[in-house]
Amino acid sequence: MEKRYKIGLIDDEVNSLEILALEISMLQGFDVGFSTVDPVMGLEYILNGKADILITDIMMPELGGLELSRQLIDSGIPVIICTGHSKYATQGYKVEALGFLQKPPDPIELAEALDIAKKKLDSLYWLRKEVEGGFVVVGDDLGHLRQVVWPAEILYMEQQNKKSIVKMEDGSEFILVSSFMESLRKLKSRHMVRVHQSYAVNILKVRKVQSDECELVSGDKISMSKTYREELRRIFEIKRIQ
Numbered sequence: 001m002e003k004r005y006k007i008g009l010i011d012d013e014v015n016s017l018e019i020l021a022l023e024i025s026m027l028q029g030f031d032v033g034f035s036t037v038d039p040v041m042g043l044e045y046i047l048n049g050k051a052d053i054l055i056t057d058i059m060m061p062e063l064g065g066l067e068l069s070r071q072l073i074d075s076g077i078p079v080i081i082c083t084g085h086s087k088y089a090t091q092g093y094k095v096e097a098l099g100f101l102q103k104p105p106d107p108i109e110l111a112e113a114l115d116i117a118k119k120k121l122d123s124l125y126w127l128r129k130e131v132e133g134g135f136v137v138v139g140d141d142l143g144h145l146r147q148v149v150w151p152a153e154i155l156y157m158e159q160q161n162k163k164s165i166v167k168m169e170d171g172s173e174f175i176l177v178s179s180f181m182e183s184l185r186k187l188k189s190r191h192m193v194r195v196h197q198s199y200a201v202n203i204l205k206v207r208k209v210q211s212d213e214c215e216l217v218s219g220d221k222i223s224m225s226k227t228y229r230e231e232l233r234r235i236f237e238i239k240r241i242q
Contacts, residue, residue, distance in 0.1 A: 080099045081097045152204070166187070196225045
């Protein structure tokens with residue numbers, strides 16, 4: 001199901017808000033999250049997650065659009081300025097506004113600005129997922145030992161009976177007492193690829209792929225079985241420079 005993005009609208013002119021809301025209602029994948037003539041209230045709304053993207057006027061009482069945008073610089077929320085004062089466009093970019101629309105907004109230009117904002121959010125979403133889900137904590141069941149592990153620093157995993165030995169880039173290792181597939185699930189890494197009945201490697205750490213083994217950046221050579229070899233080779237073939 002396609003993700004729908006919520007748009008926050010802030011403008012001290014009700015008519016401008018109505019025009020924007022109408023144009024957004026005709027665009028696929030976007031909804032109005034909130035609409036307000038009060039910029040202070042609007043800032044509170046967007047900081048509380050009521051919108052993914054903000055469209056704001058510049059000249060407003062109490063809190064202008066430029067200052068509002070400045071307060072959102074570190075939030076990752078794309079800000080689009082929509083105003084009748086084109087002379088402020090340059091200042092808008094100084095506060096990292098994503099786009100500038102002239103009132104009344106052209107529907108095509110609005111759609112293009114929202115599409116750019118959507119792409120920015122998509123990239124930020126995956127970055128956040130990588131950071132938020134970027135580490136796992138391993139330890140014993142009694143809680144005597146807890147170790148933070150960053151999956152991006154894993155070289156490979158080797159299965160020995162009911163134990164998974166995970167080798168790290170810094171030369172350290174840790175053990176998961178679980179099946180091969182269960183251990184992969186616990187590591188929560190999109191980059192771990194199975195290459196053998198007993199081995200999985202971090203695809204980002206593979207330096208060379210040969211007929212029956214792959215070499216990692218650490219110099220470790222990991223055996224590859226025929227069953228999984230072709231999948232790894234296909235991944236590298238996609239990136240091959242012609």
